[in-house]
Amino acid sequence: MVDSIDKRKAQHIDITLNKKVTGNNISTGFESVRFIHNALPEIDFEEIDISQEFLGKIQKTPFLISSMTGGAELAETINRNIAITAEDRGWAIGLGSTRALIENKKYRSSFQVRKYAPTIPIIANLGAVQLNYGFNLDKCEQIIEITEADALVLHLNSIQEVIQQGGDTNFKDLLTKIDKLCSKLSVPIGVKEVGWGIDGAVAKKLYDVGVSFVDVAGAGGTSWSQVEKYRSNEPVKKLAAEAFSEWGIPTIDCIASVRKQNEQQPLIASGGMHTGLDGAKAIALGADMVGFGRSVLQAATQSADQLLEMMQTRELELQMAMFGIGATTLKELQQTDRLGKVTGTEGQAPCPSDF
Numbered sequence: 001m002v003d004s005i006d007k008r009k010a011q012h013i014d015i016t017l018n019k020k021v022t023g024n025n026i027s028t029g030f031e032s033v034r035f036i037h038n039a040l041p042e043i044d045f046e047e048i049d050i051s052q053e054f055l056g057k058i059q060k061t062p063f064l065i066s067s068m069t070g071g072a073e074l075a076e077t078i079n080r081n082i083a084i085t086a087e088d089r090g091w092a093i094g095l096g097s098t099r100a101l102i103e104n105k106k107y108r109s110s111f112q113v114r115k116y117a118p119t120i121p122i123i124a125n126l127g128a129v130q131l132n133y134g135f136n137l138d139k140c141e142q143i144i145e146i147t148e149a150d151a152l153v154l155h156l157n158s159i160q161e162v163i164q165q166g167g168d169t170n171f172k173d174l175l176t177k178i179d180k181l182c183s184k185l186s187v188p189i190g191v192k193e194v195g196w197g198i199d200g201a202v203a204k205k206l207y208d209v210g211v212s213f214v215d216v217a218g219a220g221g222t223s224w225s226q227v228e229k230y231r232s233n234e235p236v237k238k239l240a241a242e243a244f245s246e247w248g249i250p251t252i253d254c255i256a257s258v259r260k261q262n263e264q265q266p267l268i269a270s271g272g273m274h275t276g277l278d279g280a281k282a283i284a285l286g287a288d289m290v291g292f293g294r295s296v297l298q299a300a301t302q303s304a305d306q307l308l309e310m311m312q313t314r315e316l317e318l319q320m321a322m323f324g325i326g327a328t329t330l331k332e333l334q335q336t337d338r339l340g341k342v343t344g345t346e347g348q349a350p351c352p353s354d355f
Contacts, residue, residue: 028273030272067125076107153190213267223248255269
């Protein structure tokens, strides 16, 4: 069991970096919406404020590096680079699944990055299904103590678990267990998908039992059934994974659905995010925070400097989008009326007269 977890984490990194792991014929949907350029923004670019409060901390940005890895040798380098640069730029960070932290002490240090990131929000991560496989309140508190995390996010990955060799597929009565954990754990609890999306109805159930934030992690980015397909030695599962290459709820549909049914609850948008412009669109659609995952992984494996440049680029792209519509703050970006669907001729930008 211990060795298989280490091996799986290392394989996940390698496959995600080197194989086609996006779904087929499914996108985030961000290409279907476009900002209406404001030629006279009447604001000072230098006064644009992209700071955000999250988990009781004021961040320099509304950006999060989504839960990616941990529990393998390369993961320690990746997480160190992420922590150093995130602290410098004021991004929140999510750790990879901390199940490996409990079941194998060998790479425990790969999850212990607080020394590199003393002030930013750090989110520990555990598969929600593990609540049905022996992970109780005590183990969750142990995870928080070891990682010094500000919150715990429970990830939902039902389709992945079916394809994964030896996957845990008993998702029965998880909402009740999440409810109990929310009332007893010493830190806030969030829930995220891993790339197939969360809709408004499911999000409402989660908020109603005490979940502090939801990360939609919509379709259009990494498909974990595709990742597991490359790992599998079982022909039937490999074939079945192909049938689900178009599965999931596009990220923009997740944001719209969750926000429609949960107007005031904290919402993170992730799933196929590549640019700060994507992030700006997500915020304009109703998100509070934006998570980047696989798009930052390559830089994180190379050096902190490469990752730093990438993060600065995402921030500038967000600021440029805000400047382009005349929004000085993230609240103004959320309330903008200068975002519309692309209609008519392919590639044609919307204009105010279209609305």
